[in-house]
Every structure is written in C-alpha cells, then in structure tokens.
Amino acid sequence: MELVEESPYRFRIDRHDPMRVPGVVFASRSLLPDAGEDRSLEQVANVATLPGIVDASYAMPDVHWGYGFPIGGVAATDVANGGVVSPGGVGFDISCGVRLLAADLDRDGLRPRLDALMDGLGEATPRGMGRGAVWHLSDRAELDAVLRGGSRYAVERGFGVERDLHRCEDAGAVGDADPARVSERAIERGARQVGSLGSGNHFLEVQAVEEVYDDTAATAFGLRPGQVCVMIHCGSRGLGHQICTDYVRKMEQVMARHGIEVPDRQLACAPVTSAEGRAYLGAMAAAANYARANRQLLADAARKVFARVTGSRLDLVYDISHNLAKIETHGVDGERRALCVHRKGATRALPPGHDDLPDDLRDVGQPVLIPGSMGTGSYVLTGVPGAPAFASTCHGAGRVQSRKQAVRSERGLDPRAQLAARDIAVRGASRRGLAEEMPAAYKDVSAVVAAAEGAGLCRKVARLVPLGVVKG
C-alpha cells in the first residue's frame, strides 16, 4: 500500500480505481501498521469504494485489522446521494464505549480501603462470557423499554439520577430505535445480560487523575489532580453481536439488487434510505441503547459499593461510544449535508460551541474518553474546532498482537503478578484472559494520543492511572 506523507501526522493513500475518494491515515511513522502482519491499510482503501462516501476513508492512529472496516476507521456517506450504511463499519460490539465517573475522594484517602473497595466492585460486577446480570428483566416489554430508552430508562427505573443524562451522549438514548427490527435470537441473548461487563478488553477500573493538561476543561469536566475515578468500558454483549451477524447476512443477500459491488464481502452494505438500511439503523440504535443502559446499570452498582466502602459519591463525567453509525450534518464542499458517519473504534469529539453539547460543557467541548491497555493509563481528551474526519479521534491503544500471539508471548510469565508488582489490584479474569490483554499486545496509548493531538483531531485534558481493575 503506497502512502504519501502529507504532514507529520497525516498520510494519504491516493485514489485509484475502484476507490471513490482517497484514504487518509492519521499516525506517526512508528504507529503505522506493519503491512506484513496487518492488512488494515488495504481495508482503508476498500472502504473508500463504498457508494456515497465523501471526503476520504479515514484511519485513526490506533488503526488495526478488523471485520471489513479497520478498527480505528471513520467513513461518512451522503444519505441523499446513494450513501450506504454498513454493519461492518460499526462492528460487532454496537455502541461499545466508555463511561467515566469522578469520586469526591483523593487517592491518598482511598489507599487504606482500596482492597475492600476492589472486593466489593468485584462482587457487584457481573462479568465474563454469558454469566450474570445486574438487572433481571420481568418481560419482553421491559427489554423493549431498555432498547428504546437506554440510560434514560435505567434512570427512570431508579438506577441513577437525572443529572447523569446530561452527561451522556444523546442524553442517554439514541432516537429511532426500532426493537421490531431486532431478531428473536438477539433478544434472547440480550435478555439475560442487561447490566454485565463482558470479557476481552472490557473492564471496570478504579483510577486516579495523574496529570492535568488543561485546567479549564478538566474543571468543567469535574476532574482535578489526585482525584479517584471509575472508568467502565463495555458494550452491547450478545445482543449487539447477533444484530451485526443478522444484518451482515441480510445485506450480503440484497447488495446486488441495489447495484452495489464491494471488494470484500465483509463490507456488505445497503443504501441508508433502503428498507434494509433503515432496518439495520433501527436495530443498531436499539443495541446502542442497550449498551448505554448496560453502562448506566454497572455505574449504579459501582456507586453503591463506593458509598458503602468509602462513603463517597460518584459523579458522571461523560459516557461516549466508539462503535456507532450516526446521521449527522456536516459541511461538504461548502454545503450542509446529512451524512451517515461510521465510527468503528473511533470516538466522536465535538468541538467547543457545538449545539449537541450540554450547557455546562459548551465552552470547552465534549469529553473524549480513551481507555489505555490494561494497567498502563487512560486519557481524557476534548474536541477542537475545524478538525478533519467529521469530529472524530482515536478510541484506545489499538492491538498489535492477536489474542493468540499475546498468550504465546506471556507464556511462562504470570500476568497477575506483573500487575500486582505495579500496585494494581486485579479482580476476576482468567490467566488467559489477562494474558490476552497485557500491554505488550497493544500500541502505546500515549503515542496514539500524541499522534491524534498532533494531527489536529483533539486536545489532551487529563491522564488517569489505574489503581485496581475488574476484568471479565
């Protein structure tokens, strides 16, 4: 794949047939994927062939190989000009994302109670493959209410406070969710997992604010140096996975009928305005609401533990997805256009002044939550005016080793002991699960964030370090 270096953190893949637009990769040279092991830059070029795509097929500095689209990919299609929506551009874990809460407690004050707190959080957090949930739903109607109402419904049912919703993307619920477009199998898988963490790279971490880069923004977000925080990273569990599976299959069947050809079957898609496109977006929105309710419920469970063990409160900083497609209005060639913006392993980063921000954040911009690899640290960023890529930035460290490779390179080592040696208390997770998530399997999140900032996609606000982690 030929890359042209346009500026220090921006590379271009020139348009060549059948690409409709160029590819743009925001990265430093050392962060670029190794073409021998990772074909994600070919995927960037493949995405550029999609009908209706505008500007460019973008990749963030944490780009790596994914299903059809790269993880760390951003692509927007023009709804009124045959623009398509592709389930592979959202990913299997629909509305996977991050929620950050800030405690009225400093790390020194927590130290004597950290072990008891981690024990409590470990017990209160259902996790792992398939097992357990915070909320056992009474019937299908209640699951439909979750699919329509997201965090808002969870708050209405007593799992949170009204203020939480002001600090959630979409005020806690995506509009246009259509539970009727969710298959029975997806419903069955989702019904018993509402309020559960999952496994893999999902986690609940107790963290401390290690460094503040922007006092004004940090204060507006409710963050200060030394403060204890809780970060929750999880998604839509089996429900989102099943919806992605269902609609990839459906779109593979109807693509030819819509006159669409793609270079990779995993890019299955349909026009946004087609019956299949609208059905997917309705089901995807339902899964997004499920993921948000999931994070709301886990946060509520963590709040109860915090109150009992430490006597302190947890205020929501923000809740934001990094796997979603959204219909948004952006300027294209000097015109305002409705675009279907796919962000897969990429985070929306609204700049200061944006209409969709709550009043108390309007002057500083949207909090962007970037989970690092396990045990290394995480970042809080914010959007910047006039940024490229439809107000998007990176979503995390980005894998460099497959799960299998990671397990192999940890052979003979004890991942739990390595974390304990760095004073990080671990609850849950199998040895294998931990080995798959060790920092060696990931890029350096600080380098990823520096590249994202260098590329003009976002600005650093604060860095958080882990004190304890609950894993699936």
Added chain:
DNA sequence: ATGTCC
C-alpha cells in the same frame, strides 16, 4: 467483541 461453529 462473541453462548470464540447452528
């Protein structure tokens, strides 16, 4: 990511 193959 994921009842890691209905």
